[in-house]
Amino acid sequence: MSFEDIISLITGQLGDVIISEDENATPKAVEISAKELVNTMNFLFENDQLYFDMLSCITGLDNGPEDGSMEVIYNLYSIPFDHHLMVKVKLDRNAPKIDTVSHIWQTGDWLEREVFDMYGIEFTNHPDLRRILLPNDWIGHPLKKDYKEQDTYHGITVLHEDSLNKEKES
């Protein structure tokens, strides 16, 4: 099934949920709003002709404080029909919030926790939203563009030797 067919199926069933299309991306991508996410994902999973049964990857992305936005990118794949789709959602950087898809694909559970840990994007209705790679009392979300490491963690110096030397020099 081609990208145009997928688009026409979505718009035919759900109306104007697609904000923009990105033909330059591999696989080709659509952008939808955060409000429509669960509705659209449900459709993509349940429709007999699309049937995206595999959620390969959820990527968080920070466009930086100047741009003021964050993105969550979903890579979907359908095993029986062998077609791909990339779904992008843009969020406000100051209060990033999005609905979970972990009730549709359970793999979303851990992948969303990772995005939450690294970017601080909150997934509403997530069953168990805890940090996954970092301890719970770690300050900040490391993959944000303006992230600053804390100096010490439980008495351990976090800054590595290079930055310590720089501090001494200055």
Place this chain on the structure above:
Amino acid sequence: MESKIQYQYSPENLVKSEPNKFKQENLQSDELVINLGPQHPSTHGVLRLEVLTDNEIIKEVIPHLGYLHRCFEKHAESLPYNQIIPYVDRMDYLAAMNSEHAYAMGVEKMLGIADQIPKRVEYIRVLVAELNRLASHFVAIGTYAMDIGAFTPFFWMMRDREHIQRLLEWASGARMLYNYIWVGGLYYDLPVGFEDRCTDFINYLKPKLKELETVVTDNKIFIDRTANVGVLPLNLAINYGVTGPMLRASGLKFDLRKVDGYSVYPELDFDIPIGEGKMGSKGDCWDRTYVRVLEVHESVKIIEQCLEKLKTDYKRDKEFDPQALVPKKIRPKAQDLYVRAENPKGELGFFFRADGKSDIPFRCKARSCCFVNLSVINELAKGGMIADLVAILGSIDIVLGEVDR
């Protein structure tokens, strides 16, 4: 001199970092929390499992990751594309060639030079990647047998893996972290005589593989410990995004080497083994190990065909330069790209965003197979016995370097 690293222990610190999900006061009368790990022989790396038990029955397993976290994605945002390859090696250090191959493929696709790569380079890439797949499966099967309690297979597997490591060391100069496959080519052509010595190795290996099969299929203890343990139904596997031998053991013929047909895999002849539930039910621990054993045979087949091609159609010659297509400056156009490849443990994916202005990726995300495969462990272990937990954990075949990245 006073050491810079000092951990100030205090009970409040421990409470604040919340190492456990289950609180002591919330447990019911028969329940008990047991910690498996952080260090355990069945995990290749550091992983702690918080196990909630009711006598001998497992009620829930909560994996706690992050002990090895070395910030691959943060590093990747500050390094040029070609300098990321050594970090890619360190993710799944038992199958570094495969990860390199996936990464190089992704960057080549972004640059638009993916179809210009010379055939000899592609065949060498597949050859070394399949050799590494053998080595990875040997570790998986050998250490798994050791988890179950048998020692001999471990030594057999390590003995054969040693030959592969020496071959790859000869080609690249390193035993585990190769940095051999470069964007647009290879670090160096194969050393003179490599094809012959590799053929010798394959001839040596073939009779040895029979030993391997007898260990798995004829060993009553092994079958009793693994058959009908940790059964993963197919629909659950797909819903959890499980890939690789774990998915195939659940009965789906799905291999990205065939489905996506990347590199020169479409020109090669090999089968995709799947689990059939010969000793128990489909998708149990025994099936997962057996699929790996069968895959070893398929990899041997691929290696033979690659060697044949490298000796006849794409022979070594003086003009050939494996670095001819390696770009001086890697600056892809602004785009998003998701690329995936079949690693020994499953689907390894890379998501790139290039901004088109710099030779540093704006975002480079690694979708690791071990991370996703591990997330299903609670479903596998729930309701089972504590004694089976190590068997289940071992059959997933995780490398914590890739889980934490």
